[in-house]
Amino acid sequence: MASTGYHKIILTIGICFLVHAAVSAAQRKSSGQDLHEIPSLIFQGIVSLIVCMYAIIYIAGDLKEIRATEELENKSWETLRNIPSFYMFNHRGRSLSPAYDPTSINKALNEE
Amino acid sequence: MELTKQSSWNKARDILKDWRDNNQRRSVEVIEIWENSLASKIHKLGDDRFVVLEQVSVAALDCNRLDVAASCIHSLIKEFPNSLRVRTLLVMKLEAQQRYEEALEHLETIIKIDETNTAARKRKICILKAKNKIPEAIKELTEYLKKFMTDQETWQELCDLYLSEGDYAKAVFCMEELFLHHPHNHLLHQRYADILYTQGGLENIELAISHYLMAINLNEKNIRALYGLALSCHQVLTSAKCSAAKKKEISKQMMWVSKHLARQYEEQQGNTETLTELMSALQVS
Numbered sequence: 001m002a003s004t005g006y007h008k009i010i011l012t013i014g015i016c017f018l019v020h021a022a023v024s025a026a027q028r029k030s031s032g033q034d035l036h037e038i039p040s041l042i043f044q045g046i047v048s049l050i051v052c053m054y055a056i057i058y059i060a061g062d063l064k065e066i067r068a069t070e071e072l073e074n075k076s077w078e079t080l081r082n083i084p085s086f087y088m089f090n091h092r093g094r095s096l097s098p099a100y101d102p103t104s105i106n107k108a109l110n111e112e
Numbered sequence: 113m114e115l116t117k118q119s120s121w122n123k124a125r126d127i128l129k130d131w132r133d134n135n136q137r138r139s140v141e142v143i144e145i146w147e148n149s150l151a152s153k154i155h156k157l158g159d160d161r162f163v164v165l166e167q168v169s170v171a172a173l174d175c176n177r178l179d180v181a182a183s184c185i186h187s188l189i190k191e192f193p194n195s196l197r198v199r200t201l202l203v204m205k206l207e208a209q210q211r212y213e214e215a216l217e218h219l220e221t222i223i224k225i226d227e228t229n230t231a232a233r234k235r236k237i238c239i240l241k242a243k244n245k246i247p248e249a250i251k252e253l254t255e256y257l258k259k260f261m262t263d264q265e266t267w268q269e270l271c272d273l274y275l276s277e278g279d280y281a282k283a284v285f286c287m288e289e290l291f292l293h294h295p296h297n298h299l300l301h302q303r304y305a306d307i308l309y310t311q312g313g314l315e316n317i318e319l320a321i322s323h324y325l326m327a328i329n330l331n332e333k334n335i336r337a338l339y340g341l342a343l344s345c346h347q348v349l350t351s352a353k354c355s356a357a358k359k360k361e362i363s364k365q366m367m368w369v370s371k372h373l374a375r376q377y378e379e380q381q382g383n384t385e386t387l388t389e390l391m392s393a394l395q396v397s
Contacts, residue, residue, distance in 0.1 A: 040133060044285055049164065072296070072298060072330075073331050074332065075298070075299065077299050077303060077336070080297075080299050081268070083265045083268060084170065085133070085141065085230075085234045085235075086234060086237070086241075086265070086269045087173075087174060087194055087204075087238070088238055088241055089173050089174060089176070089208040089242070090180070090208075090210065090242050090324050092173065093139075093175060093176075093178075094176040094208075096176075097175050097176035098177075099176060099178055099179065105362065109174070
């Protein structure tokens with residue numbers, strides 16, 4: 001469903017007819033006529049609307065498939081397995097910190 | 113990191129939000145971003161600043177940067193003096209300092225005030241884990257799961273603990289529980305199959321094959337599942353118990369997997385040289 005110049009022309013024609021129908025309806029109304037007495041005007045309105053819809057569907061581009069797993073596609077096990085509420089802090093990364101005190105482990109061991 | 117130094121505060125905020133939402137640990141980077149661009153601009157973040165402060169303080173505890181953690185927690189206490197969530201952060205700080213007894217006392221009072229506070233109960237389990245008392249932690253976790261059966265994270269944690277104890281049958285049960293929550297998550301199927309494959313035995317490996325296939329069906333880019341499938345097929349083919357008809361079917365699957373893997377490598381790298389190398393390393397031909 002590629003948008004083509006053909007569909008753009010149809011859309012322009014459709015909108016012209018729709019605007020024409022609206023303008024003439026407003027004119028008739030201001031001159032005091034009842035709109036239900038003019039079936040051609042109603043017909044023109046509906047047909048031009050359908051023409052516009054047809055053209056817009058083609059111009060709007062391809063529809064995308066909705067998949068249940070779309071959002072999971074780019075996730076990896078590494079982020080899924082990481083659970084913030086179960087973080088533990090006594091890992092080896094601790095000793096890389098500038099504030100690390102190597103004697104703290106001995107103290108902790110002695111206490112136990 | 114050049115990037116973190118130059119980025120403005122709103123870029124830094126977006127990065128932190130992304131990591132928070134995607135459960136990325138990256139504690140060292142969080143601290144770097146905090147010190148380089150966010151610490152002085154924290155008032156600009158609006159209501160987001162409290163979540164950021166929490167994230168930074170956990171990251172700081174993770175890197176043993178107690179100074180950073182203390183200042184973050186302090187500003188949170190000023191804002192919410194009675195919050196149990198902030199109190200849990202204080203407990204985490206005690207844990208990072210290895211003052212477990214005090215931490216436990218605090219947790220008991222939190223649970224007394226609010227019986228449904230799951231974060232405090234989880235911290236209690238973490239203290240057991242930190243003391244390397246895995247069997248006790250498992251016992252505590254099962255008690256917890258009797259009360260809060262729908263907590264997926266905890267099922268996952270229990271699964272990991274069982275794996276570290278080598279109790280594969282029970283780990284498999286935990287994964288099955290997770291399936292009930294997310295039947296369409298390809299990573300869970302892949303993980304489940306990984307555990308079954310590790311457990312071994314013809315029946316388990318056949319079940320693993322079907323779950324690897326399910327994972328690939330849900331996401332065909334899951335390379336780990338593709339390799340897992342290749343390995344399990346190889347296992348079945350070399351096993352003596354398998355019937356000839358079954359072997360024929362499995363070898364068909366094997367062909368399909370290697371073709372599929374080759375295609376994925378083509379798409380990503382444009383050649384399959386590394387793939388042939390890796391396959392020979394796995395002794396799967």
